Amino acid sequence: xxxxxxxxxxxxxxxxxxxxxxxxxxxxxxxxxxxxxxxxxxxxxxxxxxxxxxxxxxxxxxxxxxxxxxxxxxxxxxxxxxxxxxxxxxxxxxxxxxxxxxxxxxxxxxxxxxxxxxxxxxxxxxxxxxxxxxxxxxxxxxxxxxxxxxxxxxxxxxxxxxxxxxxxxxxxxxxxxxxxxxxxxxxxxxxxxxxxxxxxxxxxxxxxxxxxxxxxxxxxxxxxxxxxxxxxxxxxxxxxxxxxxxxxxxxxxxxxxxxxxxxxxxxxxxxxxxxxxxxxxxxxxxxxxxxxxxxxxxxxxxxxxxxxxxxxxxxxxxxxxxxxxxxxxxxxxxxxxxxxxxxxxxxxxxxxxxxxxxxxxxxxxxxxxxxxxxxxxxxxxxxxxxxxxxxxxxxxxxxxxxxxxxxxxxxxxxxxxxxxxxxxxxxxxxxxxxxxxxxx
Amino acid sequence: xxxxxxxxxxxxxxxxxxxxxxxxxxxxxxxxxxxxxxxxxxxxxxxxxxxxxxxxxxxxxxxxxxxxxxxxxxxxxxxxxxxxxxxxxxxxxxxxxxxxxxxxxxxxxxxxxxxxxxxxxxxxxxxxxxxxxxxxxxxxxxxxxxxxxxxxxxxxxxxxxxxxxxxxxxxxxxxxxxxxxxxxxxxxxxxxxxxxxxxxxxxxxxxxxxxxxxxxxxxxxxxxxxxxxxxxxxxxxxxxxxxxxxxxxxxxxxxxxxxxxxxxxxxxxxxxxxxxxxxxxxxxxxxxxxxxxxxxxxxxxxxxxxxxxxxxxxxxxxxxxxxxxxxxxxxxxxxxxxxxxxxxxxxxxxxxxxxxxxxxxxxxxxxxxxxxxxxxxxxxxxxxxxxxxxxxxxxxxxxxxxxxxxxxxxxxxxxxxxxxxxxxxxxxxxxxxxxxxxxx
Numbered sequence: 001x002x003x004x005x006x007x008x009x010x011x012x013x014x015x016x017x018x019x020x021x022x023x024x025x026x027x028x029x030x031x032x033x034x035x036x037x038x039x040x041x042x043x044x045x046x047x048x049x050x051x052x053x054x055x056x057x058x059x060x061x062x063x064x065x066x067x068x069x070x071x072x073x074x075x076x077x078x079x080x081x082x083x084x085x086x087x088x089x090x091x092x093x094x095x096x097x098x099x100x101x102x103x104x105x106x107x108x109x110x111x112x113x114x115x116x117x118x119x120x121x122x123x124x125x126x127x128x129x130x131x132x133x134x135x136x137x138x139x140x141x142x143x144x145x146x147x148x149x150x151x152x153x154x155x156x157x158x159x160x161x162x163x164x165x166x167x168x169x170x171x172x173x174x175x176x177x178x179x180x181x182x183x184x185x186x187x188x189x190x191x192x193x194x195x196x197x198x199x200x201x202x203x204x205x206x207x208x209x210x211x212x213x214x215x216x217x218x219x220x221x222x223x224x225x226x227x228x229x230x231x232x233x234x235x236x237x238x239x240x241x242x243x244x245x246x247x248x249x250x251x252x253x254x255x256x257x258x259x260x261x262x263x264x265x266x267x268x269x270x271x272x273x274x275x276x277x278x279x280x281x282x283x284x285x286x287x288x289x290x291x292x293x294x295x296x297x298x299x300x301x302x303x304x305x306x307x308x309x310x311x312x313x314x315x316x317x318x319x320x321x322x323x324x325x326x327x328x329x330x331x332x333x334x335x336x337x338x339x340x341x342x343x344x345x346x347x348x349x350x351x352x353x354x355x356x357x358x359x360x361x362x363x364x365x366x367x368x369x370x371x372x373x374x375x376x377x378x379x380x381x382x383x384x385x386x387x388x389x390x391x392x393x394x395x396x397x398x399x400x401x402x403x404x405x406x407x408x409x410x411x412x413x414x415x416x417x418x419x420x421x422x423x424x425x426x427x428x429x430x431x432x433x434x435x436x437x438x439x440x
Numbered sequence: 441x442x443x444x445x446x447x448x449x450x451x452x453x454x455x456x457x458x459x460x461x462x463x464x465x466x467x468x469x470x471x472x473x474x475x476x477x478x479x480x481x482x483x484x485x486x487x488x489x490x491x492x493x494x495x496x497x498x499x500x501x502x503x504x505x506x507x508x509x510x511x512x513x514x515x516x517x518x519x520x521x522x523x524x525x526x527x528x529x530x531x532x533x534x535x536x537x538x539x540x541x542x543x544x545x546x547x548x549x550x551x552x553x554x555x556x557x558x559x560x561x562x563x564x565x566x567x568x569x570x571x572x573x574x575x576x577x578x579x580x581x582x583x584x585x586x587x588x589x590x591x592x593x594x595x596x597x598x599x600x601x602x603x604x605x606x607x608x609x610x611x612x613x614x615x616x617x618x619x620x621x622x623x624x625x626x627x628x629x630x631x632x633x634x635x636x637x638x639x640x641x642x643x644x645x646x647x648x649x650x651x652x653x654x655x656x657x658x659x660x661x662x663x664x665x666x667x668x669x670x671x672x673x674x675x676x677x678x679x680x681x682x683x684x685x686x687x688x689x690x691x692x693x694x695x696x697x698x699x700x701x702x703x704x705x706x707x708x709x710x711x712x713x714x715x716x717x718x719x720x721x722x723x724x725x726x727x728x729x730x731x732x733x734x735x736x737x738x739x740x741x742x743x744x745x746x747x748x749x750x751x752x753x754x755x756x757x758x759x760x761x762x763x764x765x766x767x768x769x770x771x772x773x774x775x776x777x778x779x780x781x782x783x784x785x786x787x788x789x790x791x792x793x794x795x796x797x798x799x800x801x802x803x804x805x806x807x808x809x810x811x812x813x814x815x816x817x818x819x820x821x822x823x824x825x826x827x828x829x830x831x832x833x834x835x836x837x838x839x840x841x842x843x844x845x846x847x848x849x850x851x852x853x854x855x856x857x858x859x860x861x862x863x864x865x866x867x868x869x870x871x872x873x874x875x876x877x878x879x880x
Contacts, residue, residue: 046520054509054518061505061742065498078494078710080486108548113736120560124575124599135564135575151734158734159564270518273742294591294598296553300740302501302713 012347013428025429032379032422040380042416047199047358047404048271049324056323057269060310068305077301084289089304093277095314096233097261098245105285105292107276108299111264114278115226116155118260121291122189122224123159128287129257130222134161134189143181143191145173147361147389147400149199152192152228156391161189163391168201172209179216186219190226196243197231200389200402201361202354204241214249218258227261233318234267235356236325236332247281256281265307267358268321275300275307325356328406334413335360335405342421348428351403360403361389368427369398375423381416452787453868465869468862472819475859480820482856487639487798487844488711489764496763497709500750508745517741524729529744533717535754536673537701538685545725545732547716548739551704554718555666556595558700561731562629562662563599568727569697570662574601574629583621583631585613587801587829587840589639592632592668596831601629603831608641612649619656626659630666636683637671640801640829640842642794644681654689658698667701673758674707675796676765676772687721696721705747707798708761715740715747765796768846774853775800775845782861788868791843800843801829808867809838815863821856 013021069078071086084090085106094101107114126133134140142156146165156163164181166173172195181188193213195205205213213225227246235241250256259281265274280288311317332354339351339362349364364372369386376383384402387395403420405413453461509518511526524530525546534541547554566573574580582596586605596603604621606613612635621628633653635645645653653665667686675681690696699721705714720728751757772794779791779802789804804812809826816823824842827835843860845853 048520051516051519054516057518058505061508065501068501069494076491076494078497078712079491080488080706080711109740110736110738116735120564123564124560151737154734158731266520270742271520272518272738273740291598294594295556296550297591298550298712300549300713300743302710303740303743 010345012345013425013432014347018433021429021433025426025433028422028425028429032375032426035419035422036379038380040415040419042380042408042412042419043382044408044413044416044420045382045384045402045404046407048407049267050407050409053324053327053406054270056327057320060269060306063306063309065302068302068309071305077305080297082301083292083296083298084285085299086301086304086308088308089275089301092308092311092313092317093263093279096317097229097263097277097279099247099279102282103247103279103285105278105289106299106301106304107264107278109264109266109272109274109276109303111228111230111262111266111276111278112151114262114276115152115228118224118226118278118288119155119159119161119190121288122222125291127222127224128284130220132222134222135159137187139187141181141185141188143173143178143188144391145191145193145198146391147200147395147402148192149194149228150388150393152226153391156190156192164188165391165396166191168198168203170201170203172203172205175209175212179212182216182218182223184219188218189220189222190224192226192228194228194230195246196229196241197234197354197357199230199357200359200400201352202357202359203352204243204355207242207244210244210246211249214246214253214255216255216258223258225259227259229261229263231267231357232263233321234324234358236329237355239355241355247279257283260284268317268324269307273303275304330410331405331408331413332360334410335403335417338414338417339421342417343424346425346428349424358404358406360405362401362403363399364401364424365428365431366397366399368424368431369395369401371430372420372423372427373401375426376420379419379423381419381423383420450785452785453865453872454787458873461869461873465866465873468865468869472815472862472866475862476819478820480855480859482820482848482852482859483822484848484853484856484860485822485824485842485844486847488847489707490847490849493764493767493846494710496767497760500709500746503746503749505742508742508749511745517745520737522741523732523736523738524725525739526741526744526748528748529715529741532748532751532753532757533703533719536757537669537703537717537719539687539719542722543687543719543725545718545729546739546741546744547704547718549704549706549712549714549716549743551668551670551702551706551716551718552591552595554702554716555592555668558664558666558718558728559595559599559601559630561728562664565731567662567664568724570660572662574662575599577627579627581621581625581628583613583618583628584831585631585633585638586831587640587835587842588632589634589668590828590833592666593831596630596632604628605831605836606631608638608643610641610643612643612645615649615652619652622656622658622663624659628658629660629662630664632666632668634668634670635686636669636681637674637794637797639670639797640799640840641792642797642799642801643792644683644795647682647684650684650686651689654686654693654695656695656698663698665699667699669701669703671707671797672703673761674764674798676769677795679795681795687719697723700724708757708764709747713743715744770850771845771848771853772800774850775843775857778854778857779861782857783864786865786868789864798844798846800845802841802843804839804841804864805868805871806837806839808864808871809835809841811870812860812863812867813841815866816860819859819863821859821863823860
């Protein structure tokens with residue numbers, strides 16, 4: 001495509017006549033064929049760090065191991081014991097989340113595995129204060145703010161828990177709808193939330209939204225908010241979004257037992273070898289520690305100590321995250337520039353511009369996402385599977401595409417966004433022309 | 441007690457007259473009071489390595505981290521991916537167990553957590569080839585060779601799975617009883633096995649026993665043998681017991697799908713930070729990898745690479761285990777010498793003399809274990825809770841006590857065995873005198 005002059009329109013596709021659209025489609029198709037001929041092999045769907053970003057944490061692995069093996073109270077972390085984790089690890093993450101050590105259980109390296117564990121145990125063993133295990137209650141439901149995180153939805157799908165879509169806005173889920181379901185239907189047992197820099201939009205729940213969660217009076221005695229705070233320290237701009245501490249909000253309502261909070265260092269240190277954190281009320285922690293004592297003799301405490309000794313404290317962790325922010329920000333800026341330059345005038349889609357997190361959410365015209373992703377794939381650009389941000393993989397409007405800029409290089413990102421723009425345009429023009437044909 | 445002359449009998453207590461027993465009881469009681477007055481604080485119940493033993497693996501943590509991050513096929517183990525583990529880790533443990541890479545899923549650091557996971561998933565999601573999840577089949581059963589590992593039994597108890605005791609012998613469980621249950625009762629879904637250096641006896645299943653397992657034709661379509669090979673490389677004498685590879689035995693019968701094998705490096709490297717291994721037939725691996733893909737993006741692969749690069753190969757791992765053997769053997773010898781010197785003549789109990797593993801199993805006279813453990817506790821020696829090696833914590837004969845020599849020093853071990861011997865003698869004499877009184 002380089003060196004080729006493409007006379008693309010500078011007019012919104014929605015305002016075009018069909019004749020103009022047909023002409024523009026031809027232009028875009030020529031461009032697409034040229035882009036396809038380049039034989040690209042690009043991948044825009046992996047929400048994971050690249051090697052350079054991972055290198056930012058290698059000093060953590062360079063520590064003298066003898067400095068890691070004893071906790072401040074003298075426990076040898078190489079051995080069994082300290083089921084809920086090393087005290088200093090619990091303290092570090094409690095400090096970070098605005099909680100107390102007593103609110104924390106340190107997990108393995110995967111917060112997703114902790115969530116799976118909490119769901120399957122609730123199914124079989126029940127939750128604190130619940131009268132029966134979830135599985136003994138017939139059909140049960142989870143609320144799913146959409147678009148959301150595919151892996152959340154796969155967990156509830158695995159256990160036959162019916163999922164109900166709840167629309168997201170820049171301030172969080174539609175809380176009136178959440179309240180109606182949670183307060184009137186005892187079969188609603190949970191809701192999946194990514195409250196800060198949400199996956200995929202990068203939205204942060206407003207204080208009013210968090211407060212509305214805290215104020216819920218569930219019809220079920222075993223309802224839980226799955227508060228996946230995966231991107232809590234993942235702001236990459238000067239302005240970091242503010243997230244109200246849900247446990248603080250809950251205090252007013254005595255509703256702390258309703259919240260399971262999760263986080264991990266998968267995108268702080270190593271995606272495959274970080275530490276995961278579970279936070280909850282003392283009632284829940286006590287109940288779940290009892291269950292945990294049957295399951296294991298404890299998670300990897302050496303790795304907990306590696307993290308603690310490397311970060312030292314919350315300020316150390318935040319300082320580390322600024323290195324990551326400085327590395328990630330240009331990737332987001334490049335992606336956003338590519339979108340603006342490619343799609344700014346056609347006005348066939350909108351996208352988020354987050355202050356943090358790992359994704360940009362793109363909404364095209366309804367009915368175009370699958371076609372666009374297919375066109376991208378044929379031109380050597382792998383996009384996140386359309387519908388994957390929705391329960392059962394079904395985007396009811398077929399318009400949402402998740403963009404993940406962390407893994408590709410900026411050169412790959414810019415090229416991917418060029419090709420993506422062409423594919424969006426073709427899909428939109430085909431749809432608009434087809435629609436008008438059907439109408440006429 | 442030191443410097444005090446104790447004129448204890450050299451005659452079997454069973455052959456004594458009651459007058460002799462009363463005299464001997466007075467001698468032992470005097471000794472006991474003296475031992476109690478020492479104010480000991482000893483612990484014989486922790487089946488875990490001590491700090492010196494853990495130090496034997498510290499070189500593993502001293503490796504240059506940049507040597508650990510790429511697998512031979514170029515995967516960056518710091519990142520997501522390779523759900524079933526790094527190839528070289530799967531290969532190392534496959535080689536060790538006489539299997540293929542395709543038989544292996546690498547777990548986190550706890551094989552117990554893997555077992556728990558397999559049981560809870562079988563309960564909710566079912567197993568490969570099974571028509572229904574276990575929980576949808578009413579009352580189900582597990583066979584439990586006894587005495588056995590308390591934490592196995594706690595898992596099945598947690599899920600309301602009824603447990604049936606099966607007697608152990610030096611060649612393994614009573615296989616005729618196992619066969620009768622497994623082949624005639626479809627509610628029997630599993631059996632807990634520690635086939636080599638069993639917990640607590642240190643017995644190793646004979647080739648005939650392993651063959652009899654392989655030949656089982658379960659009445660249930662979802663029966664699984666939980667083959668916890670926790671001590672497979674844990675021989676500490678010149679003679680290492682031979683364990684037939686159960687998967688080899690199964691080939692003849694086409695019964696490979698019946699076996700879930702587990703092991704870990706908890707007692708190879710670090711009890712709290714090793715790696716766990718799951719081995720099974722390709723059918724099971726495929727089925728379970730699918731389930732695992734919902735649960736997590738993978739376990740800690742850096743730690744897998746730490747282990748692989750440190751051991752290099754099976755011979756390297758076995759060489760490492762010889763260091764552990766040389767460290768553990770004197771502890772067992774000291775414990776056994778203490779038992780022989782303390783209890784050799786009274787003939788009120790028997791104990792195992794294993795070639796490997798972590799425990800010695802002691803059987804006293806029926807009806808004496810609880811009393812003995814209480815006497816020990818009052819004299820400052822903490823013993824494994826009596827009954828803990830049996831389902832529901834109930835030793836039907838109240839005679840078994842598990843001895844764990846790995847954690848205390850040899851000085852502590854010898855002193856503990858002195859006190860234990862006194863307590864055994866008092867409990868036996870009280871019982872014999874009480875029994876005769878009741879009879880007369």
